Amino acid sequence: MTFDHFKIALLQPNDSVAFFNLIENNRERLEDFFAGTVTKNKTLEESIVYCKQIQKRIEAKTYFPYMITDLNTNTIIGLIDVKNIDWNVPKAELGAFIDANFESNGIVTKAGELVINHIIEIYAFKKLLCRANHRNKGSIAVILKLGFELEGTIRRDYKTTKGEIVDLNYYGRIF
Incomplete structure (x- = not known):
């Protein structure tokens, strides 16, 4: 999938260096809301292992990480x-x-539209959801632009990297 000068494709085993660099360059701002990913990618060696593990999850159809290039x-x-x-x-x-x-x-919004259309067409999902902390204004703006509606707030639903347990807003979209 492409738009403007961007490509969207599933993470590949040879993406581990680029993936590590993306995490490393954004670690501080990601650690609260992508705690698992950040924790599992502290070093390049960990990212190499992580990317190999992700390939198994892609094959098992339990996780689909689409990279924006x-x-x-x-x-x-x-x-x-x-x-x-x-x-x-x-x-x-x-x-x-x-x-x-x-x-x-607007890159995440455009990429999100393409990914949503792709996974609805290929996998026939009936519902998609997004979770966001109320402090994450940028993510909430994208979620709403993508047509998701607030379904409710789940209290004390997520533990950040720093150990804070926070409430999350749940947004859903039905297909």
Whole structure:
């Protein structure tokens, strides 16, 4: 999938260095809302192992990490992941982040639209959801632009890297 000068594709085993660099360059701003990913990618060696493990999850259809690549520099600049998949409904959760240098340019919104259309067409999900802390104004703006509606707030639902347990707003979209 492409738009403007960006490509969206599933994480590949040879993306581990670029993936580590993306995490490392944005670690501080990601650690509260992507605690698991940040924790598992503290070193390049850990990222190599992580990317190999992710390939198994892609094959098992339990996780789909779509990388956003800037085609001008061939650099991975962001991620939209499809996680917490429940094939019984079928439904899944979306998460996303982008390198700080590319924020507020509409890239995640455009990439999100493409990923949503793709996974609805390929996997026939009936519901998608997004979770966001009320402090994460940028993510909430993207979630709303993508057509999700607030379904409610789950209190004390997520533990950040720093150990804080926070409330999360749940947003859903039905297909």
